[in-house]
Amino acid sequence: MVTVTINGLDVRVEEGTTILEAARFVGFPIPTLCHNDGVSPYGACRLCVVEIGQEPRSKLVSSCTYPVEEGLKIRTASQRVVRARRMIIELLLASCPQSKTIQDLASAHGVRQQRFRQEHEDCILCGLCVRMCSEQMMAHAIGFRGRGEDRSIGTPFDMSSDVCRLCGACMYICPACQLRCTYNQPEHAICNACANLRPPCIEKEEYSDLMCYMKPCVACEIK
Amino acid sequence: MSPEYIKEIVSHHQGELGALISILEDIQARHHYLPEDALRIVAEETGRSLVDIYGVATFYKAFSLKPRGKHHISVCMGTACHVRSAPGIVDEFTRELGLRPGETTQDREFTLETVNCLGTCALGPIVLVDGHYFSNVKRTDVKKIIAKTSSGFAEEPGDREDRLFPVEVYCPHCNHGLMDEQNRIEDYPAISLACSFNGTRGWVRMSSLYGSHCLESEHPFVADTPVKFFCPECHAELVGKAACLDCGFPMVTLGFQGGGSLLMCTRWGCNNSTISLNGHLWRDELRNDAREQIPG
Numbered sequence: 001m002v003t004v005t006i007n008g009l010d011v012r013v014e015e016g017t018t019i020l021e022a023a024r025f026v027g028f029p030i031p032t033l034c035h036n037d038g039v040s041p042y043g044a045c046r047l048c049v050v051e052i053g054q055e056p057r058s059k060l061v062s063s064c065t066y067p068v069e070e071g072l073k074i075r076t077a078s079q080r081v082v083r084a085r086r087m088i089i090e091l092l093l094a095s096c097p098q099s100k101t102i103q104d105l106a107s108a109h110g111v112r113q114q115r116f117r118q119e120h121e122d123c124i125l126c127g128l129c130v131r132m133c134s135e136q137m138m139a140h141a142i143g144f145r146g147r148g149e150d151r152s153i154g155t156p157f158d159m160s161s162d163v164c165r166l167c168g169a170c171m172y173i174c175p176a177c178q179l180r181c182t183y184n185q186p187e188h189a190i191c192n193a194c195a196n197l198r199p200p201c202i203e204k205e206e207y208s209d210l211m212c213y214m215k216p217c218v219a220c221e222i223k
Numbered sequence: 224m225s226p227e228y229i230k231e232i233v234s235h236h237q238g239e240l241g242a243l244i245s246i247l248e249d250i251q252a253r254h255h256y257l258p259e260d261a262l263r264i265v266a267e268e269t270g271r272s273l274v275d276i277y278g279v280a281t282f283y284k285a286f287s288l289k290p291r292g293k294h295h296i297s298v299c300m301g302t303a304c305h306v307r308s309a310p311g312i313v314d315e316f317t318r319e320l321g322l323r324p325g326e327t328t329q330d331r332e333f334t335l336e337t338v339n340c341l342g343t344c345a346l347g348p349i350v351l352v353d354g355h356y357f358s359n360v361k362r363t364d365v366k367k368i369i370a371k372t373s374s375g376f377a378e379e380p381g382d383r384e385d386r387l388f389p390v391e392v393y394c395p396h397c398n399h400g401l402m403d404e405q406n407r408i409e410d411y412p413a414i415s416l417a418c419s420f421n422g423t424r425g426w427v428r429m430s431s432l433y434g435s436h437c438l439e440s441e442h443p444f445v446a447d448t449p450v451k452f453f454c455p456e457c458h459a460e461l462v463g464k465a466a467c468l469d470c471g472f473p474m475v476t477l478g479f480q481g482g483g484s485l486l487m488c489t490r491w492g493c494n495n496s497t498i499s500l501n502g503h504l505w506r507d508e509l510r511n512d513a514r515e516q517i518p519g
Contacts, residue, residue, distance in 0.1 A: 140273075143278045157277070
């Protein structure tokens with residue numbers, strides 16, 4: 001067991017756990033995109049950055065891949081972290097604005113502008129589908145190909161793979177290609193529509209619980 | 224595509240950490256590119272998934288999945304070469320061979336490629352053809368380079384001569400030169416010494432090219448035997464205080480023409496020899512070495 005300080009709170013956690021797991025265990029939320037409990041951590045999206053160490057020599061690390069150390073001082077929502085996170089979301093929006101996952105993240109973190117050249121990529125190379133395919137489905141059908149600008153995900157030689165079972169797990173887990181943001185207009189990178197939707201349970205008297213289609217939403221409880 | 228040689232390559236690299244790149248390099252050395260079937264066989268043989276191997280093969284610029292020509296022309300387009308009109312040279316190659324960068328001729332003879340730096344910026348523009356560097360290339364040189372590549376580089380002198388140089392030594396006792404003008408080895412006067420080992424005496428002549436280890440001996444030499452060397456003029460035994468770093472046998476010291484000394488291991492079969500040019504430094508080192516080896 002090691003003792004770490006997360007946002008000023010001393011926590012004892014098992015050695016070998018990551019900062020992300022430790023922070024989530026005590027209830028500090030850290031947004032993630034390329035992280036999934038079912039697959040190994042990868043550290044591709046950098047959305048889970050946290051600040052470790054003492055000022056002025058603190059540094060930003062990806063919490064999903066950083067194992068806890070004795071006496072580590074972690075800040076999960078310092079000004080520097082929030083600024084870095086917003087920039088990462090802005091960059092993600094610049095490459096893939098049609099992803100509902102990314103649009104939701106933008107709404108949740110108050111990203112109100114996108115200052116980069118707008119592209120409409122199909123893939124943000126988070127590697128979730130690759131890990132899903134190899135670790136959960138044991139298929140090893142898709143993987144990363146090429147380097148730099150030419151990097152892409154797909155089957156070898158762009159042929160239909162003979163090890164692929166068409167299970168669809170890659171599409172299920174993909175944050176970019178499957179969950180389309182239907183309100184997106186090409187000229188506006190930020191949609192904010194879902195976040196601006198009035199929760200239907202606001203006028204609770206008019207609806208019964210059964211009619212609420214935002215099942216995981218806890219708006220009723222918060223009110 | 225015969226899988227046998229690929230199996231051979233894979234088994235040759237068995238157990239190496241990160242052997243995949245070596246395997247792919249060996250396959251590419253044979254075909255000048257990585258054929259699809261070969262990658263499938265490698266996947267089967269190594270037990271790794273095809274995507275992993277395909278990912279590595281596409282990640283590195285050194286690997287090509289498209290067939291490449293017998294002759295590989297790389298034109299440097301680094302900053303220094305670029306400002307000295309490397310793009311014009313690429314254009315000239317394109318015109319002469321009918322190729323754009325990255326393409327291969329129909330007859331699989333030439334592949335044209337641009338690279339970002341070859342590391343010899345002062346000699347730019349540089350063209351690298353099959354490991355041969357052409358410096359200060361002008362547009363008019365392109366035709367000559369292509370002709371030379373087609374006819375082969377056989378007449379080019381090898382790089383062997385550059386690293387070997389002749390030395391001249393003398394006896395440290397009588398200052399008499401040990402160079403034998405009559406008996407030449409490898410076109411240079413041989414170093415001639417008298418020697419004795421296992422009770423027999425004879426002569427030995429060694430190549431004076433430093434780094435070549437050619438020698439002639441009156442008697443057939445017996446490996447791992449310590450040899451005593453004598454000056455053929457004053458018959459004094461040549462001795463030294465140093466021990467060979469490779470095998471621990473004593474080394475003899477010869478005077479080195481032009482200052483310094485040459486140390487030579489006395490074991491038959493050991494090729495270790497050292498030139499020491501800074502006398503003071505060298506002698507101090509030797510004293511320390513000797514003290515360590517002979518306590519008291």
